[in-house]
Amino acid sequence: MVVVLVGAIIVIAAQILDQKLHYTSTDVVPGPIVPGTQYPDEAFTGIDVPQPIDFSHKIHAGDNEINCMFCHTYARRSKVSGIPPLSKCMGCHTVIATEKPEIQKLTAMWEKGESPQWNKVHDLPDFVHFTHQRHLKRFLFDNQELDVSDAKRVCSMCHGDIAEMTVAKKSRPLTMGFCIRCHEANEGPSDCTKCHK
Amino acid sequence: MNQSKLDRRQFLKGLGLGGAGVALAGCDLPSYVTLEQGEENVISYLAPNEYVIPGVGVWYASTCVGCSAGCGIHGRVREGRVLKLEGNPDSGVNMGRLCQMGQAALQHHFNPDRIANPMVRKNGALVEASWDEAIALINEKSKSGKAAWVTGTISGHQRVMAQTHLGAIGGSRHYAVEQINANVWKTACKDIINDPNPEIHLEKAKVIFSLGADFLGTFISPVHFAASYAEFRTPPRGTLIQAEPAMSLTGGNADHWVGIKPGSETALALGVANALMNNHGVAGNGISNATKTLINKHDPETVAGICAVPVGRIEKIAASLAANSPSLVLAGGSATGNANGYSAAAAALMLNQMLGNIGTTITAGRELAYPQLDLVEGNSANLKDLAIDANEGKIDVLFVSGANPLFLAPKSLKMLEGWNKVGFKVVLSSMLDETAEAADVVLPLASSLEDWGSHIPSYAKGTRNLALQQPLMEPVFPNTRGFGDVVLALAKDAGAPGLDDYDDYYGYLRSAISALKKTDSEKEWNGFLMAGQTQIPSLGRKLSYSDGKITPTMNDSDDGNLTLIASARMGMWDGRGANLPWLQESPDQISKVVWDSWAELHPKTAKSLGIKDGDYINIKSASGEVTTRAFIYKGIHPGAIAVPIGRGHSALGRYAKDNGVNPLSILNGASDSKTGEIATTATKVSVKSAGKNKQMAKLMEIDRQHGRKLVATISADKQRRTEGGA
Numbered sequence: 001m002v003v004v005l006v007g008a009i010i011v012i013a014a015q016i017l018d019q020k021l022h023y024t025s026t027d028v029v030p031g032p033i034v035p036g037t038q039y040p041d042e043a044f045t046g047i048d049v050p051q052p053i054d055f056s057h058k059i060h061a062g063d064n065e066i067n068c069m070f071c072h073t074y075a076r077r078s079k080v081s082g083i084p085p086l087s088k089c090m091g092c093h094t095v096i097a098t099e100k101p102e103i104q105k106l107t108a109m110w111e112k113g114e115s116p117q118w119n120k121v122h123d124l125p126d127f128v129h130f131t132h133q134r135h136l137k138r139f140l141f142d143n144q145e146l147d148v149s150d151a152k153r154v155c156s157m158c159h160g161d162i163a164e165m166t167v168a169k170k171s172r173p174l175t176m177g178f179c180i181r182c183h184e185a186n187e188g189p190s191d192c193t194k195c196h197k
Numbered sequence: 198m199n200q201s202k203l204d205r206r207q208f209l210k211g212l213g214l215g216g217a218g219v220a221l222a223g224c225d226l227p228s229y230v231t232l233e234q235g236e237e238n239v240i241s242y243l244a245p246n247e248y249v250i251p252g253v254g255v256w257y258a259s260t261c262v263g264c265s266a267g268c269g270i271h272g273r274v275r276e277g278r279v280l281k282l283e284g285n286p287d288s289g290v291n292m293g294r295l296c297q298m299g300q301a302a303l304q305h306h307f308n309p310d311r312i313a314n315p316m317v318r319k320n321g322a323l324v325e326a327s328w329d330e331a332i333a334l335i336n337e338k339s340k341s342g343k344a345a346w347v348t349g350t351i352s353g354h355q356r357v358m359a360q361t362h363l364g365a366i367g368g369s370r371h372y373a374v375e376q377i378n379a380n381v382w383k384t385a386c387k388d389i390i391n392d393p394n395p396e397i398h399l400e401k402a403k404v405i406f407s408l409g410a411d412f413l414g415t416f417i418s419p420v421h422f423a424a425s426y427a428e429f430r431t432p433p434r435g436t437l438i439q440a441e442p443a444m445s446l447t448g449g450n451a452d453h454w455v456g457i458k459p460g461s462e463t464a465l466a467l468g469v470a471n472a473l474m475n476n477h478g479v480a481g482n483g484i485s486n487a488t489k490t491l492i493n494k495h496d497p498e499t500v501a502g503i504c505a506v507p508v509g510r511i512e513k514i515a516a517s518l519a520a521n522s523p524s525l526v527l528a529g530g531s532a533t534g535n536a537n538g539y540s541a542a543a544a545a546l547m548l549n550q551m552l553g554n555i556g557t558t559i560t561a562g563r564e565l566a567y568p569q570l571d572l573v574e575g576n577s578a579n580l581k582d583l584a585i586d587a588n589e590g591k592i593d594v595l596f597v598s599g600a601n602p603l604f605l606a607p608k609s610l611k612m613l614e615g616w617n618k619v620g621f622k623v624v625l626s627s628m629l630d631e632t633a634e635a636a637d638v639v640l641p642l643a644s645s646l647e648d649w650g651s652h653i654p655s656y657a658k659g660t661r662n663l664a665l666q667q668p669l670m671e672p673v674f675p676n677t678r679g680f681g682d683v684v685l686a687l688a689k690d691a692g693a694p695g696l697d698d699y700d701d702y703y704g705y706l707r708s709a710i711s712a713l714k715k716t717d718s719e720k721e722w723n724g725f726l727m728a729g730q731t732q733i734p735s736l737g738r739k740l741s742y743s744d745g746k747i748t749p750t751m752n753d754s755d756d757g758n759l760t761l762i763a764s765a766r767m768g769m770w771d772g773r774g775a776n777l778p779w780l781q782e783s784p785d786q787i788s789k790v791v792w793d794s795w796a797e798l799h800p801k802t803a804k805s806l807g808i809k810d811g812d813y814i815n816i817k818s819a820s821g822e823v824t825t826r827a828f829i830y831k832g833i834h835p836g837a838i839a840v841p842i843g844r845g846h847s848a849l850g851r852y853a854k855d856n857g858v859n860p861l862s863i864l865n866g867a868s869d870s871k872t873g874e875i876a877t878t879a880t881k882v883s884v885k886s887a888g889k890n891k892q893m894a895k896l897m898e899i900d901r902q903h904g905r906k907l908v909a910t911i912s913a914d915k916q917r918r919t920e921g922g923a
């Protein structure tokens with residue numbers, strides 16, 4: 001009994017500590033706005049996750065304005081957005097920026113026939129069924145007020161302003177409360193079984 | 198098993214408090230607990246095929262090898278892994294359906310107890326070795342004496358391959374061992390109606406009278422028959438009468454379940470025939486005079502005494518068969534599982550002849566134009582032969598795959614003694630079962646979802662197909678090899694002619710099927726693979742009828758002991774399902790017990806023995822003893838005790854080992870006088886309480902509704918009136 005009580009207290013305390021550590025003030029609104037939607041305005045301070053290649057989202061999506069879906073090509077067709085296949089990287093980088101050390105790392109992997117082992121930044125538990133496809137349809141393709149070339153605004157709803165980051169860092173809480181508040185504001189489904197299949 | 202300090206009550210309390218904590222914290226906070234950052238890897242593709250989309254499954258066709266029915270499957274493959282199996286709608290065997298064992302093939306494939314590397318016996322113990330070492334050892338030893346192969350039911354090109362290898366090493370005998378089979382029925386059909394595998398049309402029958410044939414669970418092609426059964430049950434709804442000593446899944450679905458005395462099925466069939474001839478004017482065309490004399494001797498009163506079935510019930514069965522034509526009479530399972538099983542099958546066919554069912558609900562099947570590809574159907578007579586031949590020193594080198602003789606053989610057969618006399622034993626297997634554990638060389642096989650193969654389904658309606666099996670993903674254990682690949686290599690090493698052109702079994706299979714189909718176009722080959730099957734030529738058979746030998750003798754005396762019924766169930770099957778947690782966890786269709794064996798006892802018998810539900814009981818035959826818990830219910834004859842087969846392994850893996858008991862081990866060695874099938878319902882046992890009781894883990898505690906109308910029922914008569922039909 002005592003063990004159980006102490007356990008419960010530890011769990012609750014850890015969760016409160018978790019909130020103190022990771023939530024920044026709730027009025028911060030990072031990332032561009034998506035027209036025609038109620039925007040989730042919660043931020044989260046994720047940890048730095050090192051990656052095998054210091055990939056810069058800023059150079060690609062920010063400075064060069066490459067559409068997020070050019071590389072994350074599966075997002076509109078599948079539940080996962082997918083990491084681009086190495087062949088796609090090499091499509092450009094056999095000629096572009098070949099002198100940079102990070103690109104040389106990439107080329108060496110390609111020549112060896114190995115894929116980088118990226119570390120997962122945004123992870124949902126296995127009992128949550130989230131689909132990128134459905135969210136892109138709702139907020140991008142069916143959204144008359146937003147041009148498809150501006151996809152990154154939609155991505156930023158959950159991923160923050162990735163176009164300003166090098167490797168990605170979690171900047172939204174992605175908790176169930178976060179999902180639910182956005183679903184309520186934008187009249188998304190509220191059935192338990194929509195996400196917990 | 199270790200008893201955890203945390204019992205159920207404490208666990209629930211903890212869960213309640215933990216839940217309260219989560220509720221206090223709301224939906225926002227478990228981020229610390231569950232939302233990881235940087236913990237898992239995502240590995241991108243190098244250069245994927247165009248159609249590959251992560252998160253979206255692609256379905257590939259293949260064939261289930263869970264039993265010899267050979268159902269077509271579709272496997273959903275995502276990110277290179279097979280995640281779900283479904284039935285292939287284009288397969289004439291299962292028409293899109295799949296049984297629980299087919300579904301659970303995934304857990305065989307991903308099983309943590311699969312053998313990862315070859316093993317050879319050194320100083321008495323199996324130790325890991327390289328493929329080269331293992332194969333070299335086999336090549337050295339395999340021509341050193343009389344060689345033999347043991348398989349389960351085997352067909353298609355795997356059969357050709359195994360027999361080619363056997364020929365090349367100078368062996369002669371191929372034992373096909375299968376505990377659950379329809380050998381007695383098929384032998385009777387071959388002798389009596391001239392077709393071992395006739396088409397059985399449940400859907401055309403108005404009444405089915407089944408002597409123990411569990412066609413929804415274990416008889417020939419259960420998924421196929423379940424579909425025909427569904428058709429049979431659509432209005433105008435057919436009536437099912439099932440006579441068996443212990444209720445099977447099919448018995449549980451019957452309108453009339455007749456709990457017959459074990460071994461008296463032949464007499465019941467004769468009693469029904471008697472009532473048909475005397476009360477309903479059935480002439481009995483084609484029935485010989487000798488058989489008619491036998492029928493005359495079996496009036497319902499006499500039969501009632503033999504079978505412990507009331508006279509009225511026998512007359513009702515006859516009346517129902519006489520009034521509803523066409524009907525269908527089947528025999529299998531417990532009816533054919535005794536020393537007189539052939540007679541029961543012969544009597545069932547005799548009833549079909551009398552009722553004019555031959556040609557209507559039983560029609561001619563088709564024979565393959567390439568008999569070398571046809572099934573070698575396994576049976577338990579071969580198991581017995583294997584034990585005898587091994588004991589007599591007739592085998593020096595043995596290759597085993599797809600069968601587990603050391604688990605299946607009753608102790609009375611002395612299989613282990615025989616096994617130990619065989620000089621050199623090679624087992625090709627994906628799991629370390631009882632047989633593999635006792636081998637000299639173990640070669641690790643790919644799972645059924647990683648391998649190539651071609652199969653002839655054990656039952657087919659209309660045209661005949663070759664069912665194709667293809668790998669659905671890369672091997673989970675990289676050092677395993679396909680059955681065909683291993684045997685092809687062994688056959689080549691042994692100098693079998695004509696195989697030099699083939700580097701692997703895929704190459705062999707593809708060229709053999711191209712030759713069969715007279716096309717080597719890539720497109721057509723892909724078409725076969727996408728369909729999971731391809732049609733092959735067959736010839737029609739023709740049915741005739743000549744009486745079989747019916748001897749209704751009961752070869753057991755009423756010595757006060759109970760008759761043990763080693764019953765077969767879809768799920769554990771003959772034991773191959775025991776290491777798959779999904780199957781252990783699925784409640785038994787009748788008792789609802791999970792994760793353990795049990796012994797079914799009639800309440801009357803239990804009372805007279807002083808046994809209560811959940812009591813541990815010793816079940817003792819002349820050749821051994823098992824101890825399991827009693828499950829008391831009315832779906833069994835009072836003179837019988839039923840223990841399902843499949844559990845009680847001493848090997849096979851962590852989920853199977855030391856779980857439950859194996860009733861096959863204590864069978865007395867009796868067998869069917871005609872086919873040699875090991876009798877599973879002819880062993881007398883004494884039963885006594887072991888003095889312990891523990892509640893059984895089962896889904897449903899009581900079998901009564903206590904007037905609560907949880908399941909609404911109406912009488913069959915009323916149902917017939919309200920839903921149409923006769």
Ligand code: SF4
Binds near residue numbers: 262291418
């Ligand atoms: S009946 Fe046999 S072949 Fe068909 S799905 Fe079940 S185990 Fe597989």
